[in-house]
Amino acid sequence: xxxxxxxxxxxxxxxxxxxxxxxxxxxxxxxxxxxxxxxxxxxxxxxxxxxxxxxxxxxxxxxxxxxxxxxxxxxxxxxxxxxxxxxxxxxxxxxxxxxxxxxxxxxxxxxxxxxxxxxxxxxxxxxxxxxxxxxxxxxxxxxxxxxxxxxxxxxxxxxxxxxxxxxxxxxxxxxxxxxxxxxxxxxxxxxxxxxxxxxxxxxxxxxxxxxxxxxxxxxxxxxxxxxxxxxxxxxxxxxxxxxxxxxxxxxxxxxxxxxxxxxxxxxxxxxxxxxxxxxxxxxxxxxxxxxxxxxxxxxxx
Amino acid sequence: xxxxxxxxxxxxxxxxxxxxxxxxxxxxxxxxxxxxxxxxxxxxxxxxxxxxxxxxxxxxxxxxxxxxxxxxxxxxxxxxxxxxxxxxxxxxxxxxxxxxxxxxxxxxxxxxxxxxxxxxxxxxxxxxxxxxxxxxxxxxxxxxxxxxxxxxxxxxxxxxxxxxxxxxxxxxxxxxxxxxxxxxxxxxxxxxxxxxxxxxxxxxxxxxxxxxxxxxxxxxxxxxxxxxxxxxxxxxxxxxxxxxxxxxxxxxxxxxxxxxxxxxxxxxxxxxxxxxxxxxxxxxxxxxxxxxxxxxxxxxx
Numbered sequence: 120x121x122x123x124x125x126x127x128x129x130x131x132x133x134x135x136x137x138x139x140x141x142x143x144x145x146x147x148x149x150x151x152x153x154x155x156x157x158x159x160x161x162x163x164x165x166x167x168x169x170x171x172x173x174x175x176x177x178x179x180x181x182x183x184x185x186x187x188x189x190x191x192x193x194x195x196x197x198x199x200x201x202x203x204x205x206x207x208x209x210x211x212x213x214x215x216x217x218x219x220x221x222x223x224x225x226x227x228x229x230x231x232x233x234x235x236x237x238x239x240x241x242x243x244x245x246x247x248x249x250x251x252x253x254x255x256x257x258x259x260x261x262x263x264x265x266x267x268x269x270x271x272x273x274x275x276x277x278x279x280x281x282x283x284x285x286x287x288x289x290x291x292x293x294x295x296x297x298x299x300x301x302x303x304x305x306x307x308x309x310x311x312x313x314x315x316x317x318x319x320x321x322x323x324x325x326x327x328x329x330x331x332x333x334x335x336x337x338x339x340x341x342x343x344x345x346x347x348x349x350x351x352x353x354x355x356x357x358x359x360x361x362x363x364x365x366x367x368x369x370x371x372x373x374x375x376x377x378x379x380x381x382x383x384x385x386x387x388x389x390x391x392x393x394x395x396x397x398x399x400x401x402x403x404x405x406x407x408x409x410x411x412x413x414x415x416x417x418x419x420x
Numbered sequence: 421x422x423x424x425x426x427x428x429x430x431x432x433x434x435x436x437x438x439x440x441x442x443x444x445x446x447x448x449x450x451x452x453x454x455x456x457x458x459x460x461x462x463x464x465x466x467x468x469x470x471x472x473x474x475x476x477x478x479x480x481x482x483x484x485x486x487x488x489x490x491x492x493x494x495x496x497x498x499x500x501x502x503x504x505x506x507x508x509x510x511x512x513x514x515x516x517x518x519x520x521x522x523x524x525x526x527x528x529x530x531x532x533x534x535x536x537x538x539x540x541x542x543x544x545x546x547x548x549x550x551x552x553x554x555x556x557x558x559x560x561x562x563x564x565x566x567x568x569x570x571x572x573x574x575x576x577x578x579x580x581x582x583x584x585x586x587x588x589x590x591x592x593x594x595x596x597x598x599x600x601x602x603x604x605x606x607x608x609x610x611x612x613x614x615x616x617x618x619x620x621x622x623x624x625x626x627x628x629x630x631x632x633x634x635x636x637x638x639x640x641x642x643x644x645x646x647x648x649x650x651x652x653x654x655x656x657x658x659x660x661x662x663x664x665x666x667x668x669x670x671x672x673x674x675x676x677x678x679x680x681x682x683x684x685x686x687x688x689x690x691x692x693x694x695x696x697x698x699x700x701x702x703x704x705x706x707x708x709x710x711x712x713x714x715x716x717x718x719x720x721x
Binding site for chain 2: 145148149150151153154155158201202205208210211228229230231233234236237238240241242244245247248249250256257259260261263264266267268270271272273274276277279280281283284287288305
């Protein structure tokens with residue numbers, strides 16, 4: 120297994136332990152038991168935990184220990200998990216399975232899944248702003264603000280809106296490359312980018328270091344999405360762990376549909392190079408983040 | 421019209437103007453147009469704006485100007501509005517009308533309503549943590565933290581879960597008075613209480629003043645709920661502005677069902693007195709908040 124995958128696995132173990140403790144504490148503080156169970160189902164049923172890894176490694180560039188970055192990393196993962204729970208709803212993507220498990224609405228019911236997503240979003244901002252978790256009030260407010268913008272109407276939620284509009288509203292014009300790039304930057308890219316920025320906030324990074332991490336995050340988000348689309352187009356379901364060929368079957372506009380596989384792969388390679396180049400100020404300290412970017416060219420799941 | 425209703429109307433005008441500006445700014449920053457329209461529908465289609473009033477008047481006890489309290493007041497109203505949008509969904513209360521207008525899912529569709537609620541929650545925390553809105557980082561983090569806890573799994577969302585469980589899961593035991601009090605304190609009371617606490621946070625109140633406002637808010641929340649239940653049981657639909665007798669028809673457990681109308685009204689009077697008594701430290705400065713509590717005994721809508 121690559122060094123990157125080992126580090127990703129370590130990040131996952133750390134953030135899952137922390138999230139499990141958080142949910143136990145929430146239950147002790149009065150979360151209704153059925154909601155608490157459904158929250159665990161939503162948060163602790165696997166996942167690569169790639170976004171927490173980015174918070175850890177970005178913060179690590181500035182000497183921030185993993186434990187100090189855990190609440191922010193967990194908050195970002197809560198936002199990601201809430202988006203999956205709501206995206207899986209019948210009125211959205213209508214998915215019954217995720218990572219081999221029934222989705223929350225399928226395991227419980229729709230109203231529980233709606234409330235689980237709502238509660239997870241609140242937990243995320245409770246974590247970023249908690250004085251027991253981060254002793255610097257400026258950092259608490261800044262983490263909250265960056266995460267709220269990245270996940271809201273001009274970020275993840277806005278991107279999900281564009282995605283559903285394209286598939287469901289009548290008389291939509293055919294998507295251009297610019298449309299797809301914007302949609303994917305909002306829907307997927309913003310949360311990946313903000314993971315890197317949250318590391319910079321925790322590390323009280325200089326404006327130029329923070330800008331470098333933001334540039335890295337933007338390219339990484341693009342690379343992540345292209346590699347996802349390539350997996351969907353090229354991978355076998357057994358390797359990828361979920362159904363493949365879904366985009367083409369759904370007539371969904373992707374960069375691959377417009378560029379073809381070969382050109383998309385070249386674009387991926389250029390994007391990875393740009394991500395790596397953005398890390399130049401950090402020299403060899405950035406090796407884990409460089410490896411994460413390079414991994415996007417070699418994904419098999 | 422009572423002085424209280426005049427002040428409530430002024431608060432509504434102020435917060436609606438601010439929210440309209442916020443949504444315009446969000447759209448300028450890239451909110452997809454259809455999502456921006458649906459957000460306006462959710463936020464600007466009326467409402468008493470009682471929660472923002474509480475933020476203004478609580479902050480005012482400490483000399484905080486209305487303008488300085490506007491972002492926090494608007495954030496609280498965004499949380500309230502998101503909860504209504506999600507509560508109205510077919511999988512939740514399945515309501516097609518609110519304040520005489522089609523609900524968001526009815527005017528648009530279910531997926532848009534889910535995303536509108538999600539985006540509103542993010543906007544709320546963007547507002548509480550925005551450095552352009554509050555120059556004190558400690559206050560930004562504290563406003564965020566209080567609002568996240570009050571609205572999440574141990575507050576509003578948890579209360580909504582208990583409410584739906586009671587009506588929908590098989591073999592639920594009959595609700596006791598204690599069950600109903602807990603459910604209503606979570607579902608409705610916590611947001612009302614946090615409105616008063618946000619005023620205290622903005623005013624950098626002493627711990628004892630903040631505790632007094634919290635006690636006031638808890639009693640006020642209880643009074644608000646009992647008066648709501650009394651309106652449902654006693655009011656005519658024309659006066660109340662929505663269908664009445666819904667609780668009884670739905671077999672919903674309320675304090676009135678367990679105590680009877682007369683005893684519930686006595687309990688309401690005692691609760692109002694307790695709310696007013698909590699304001700004693702603020703003397704005559706608290707008159708608007710006293711009037712708000714007294715109003716709960718005289719509501720006709």
